[in-house]
Ligand code: AHG
């Protein structure tokens with residue numbers, strides 16, 4: 370239900386508490402964790418907005434675990450999220466795109482494990498184009514009186530307790546799910562609060578729009594190539610040709626896809642034969658949101674959320690968006706079209 374249909378405003382904090390009250394036996398820990406992430410998001414949003422002024426733009430001078438150059442704002446966002454997750458003792462382990470190893474916290478009895486991409490789309494920072502933060506939350510499986518193990522972190526996406534993203538766009542939005550639909554909030558900077566925008570986002574079933582880096586076509590699977598050729602052919606009856614939209618920031622490209630529909634693709638290519646996007650803090654959380662909104666998220670063989678992870682930074686091919694768009698792509702991947 371859209372916020373505009375109500376005659377009063379709901380803050381993120383209030384919404385989280387109300388949602389928690391619907392569950393008997395909820396301890397409030399997940400709610401606290403979501404509020405902590407909301408606070409970190411406000412701080413990152415403030416810095417992203419003034420980055421050009423405060424000279425945070427540009428390279429930090431090192432490379433992350435994937436050999437990509439790390440930007441100053443990546444470091445700032447990473448620090449903010451780490452301290453937000455460490456502050457309440459709820460998180461026992463966290464995994465960041467910017468840290469090679471998983472990070473064990475002093476609160477080793479904490480119930481939750483959090484993966485995050487502190488700043489997604491960071492190559493867009495220098496040109497004032499939207500970036501984001503992605504998070505994915507799991508419950509640990511091992512007993513809480515023992516130190517958590519790596520296997521606690523390596524759970525399939527279907528086991529996520531919650532996931533979400535923050536989009537630092539023309540306004541800052543926080544979108545999350547705990548498995549009962551998708552809710553979005555818009556930051557009102559004048560009062561410093563995320564206000565409820567929509568508490569049941571549904572992705573359209575079909576939309577004639579696609580999002581892919583076509584410069585990487587070398588090395589695409591044959592089915593992807595055939596599908597992209599197909600959607601560019603003219604046929605008014607099936608709304609072809611589709612329009613292309615590609616920002617190069619997964620959060621931005623998928624936020625648009627979530628609201629308007631269409632399909633986002635990051636297939637394997639010559640440089641990235643196993644895909645580029647990271648399973649645990651890019652594909653799984655975004656896939657969970659898309660599925661909760663009624664869409665599909667696949668890796669070319671099956672659901673992204675069913676992939677059993679082998680390592681914390683592994684990559685996966687990914688195709689997600691409107692149900693009918695993804696189903697048609699799958700027909701091409703399976704050689705049925
Ligand atoms: P990050 O900035 O966290 O490294 O992520 C960048 C990712 C993702 O946001 C985007 O979808 C993709 O890289 C773009 O890759 P190409 O430049 O290969 O298109």
Ligand code: MN
Nearest residue numbers: 486488489490
């Ligand atoms: Mn990213």
Ligand code: MN
Nearest residue numbers: 466486488489
């Ligand atoms: Mn990143």
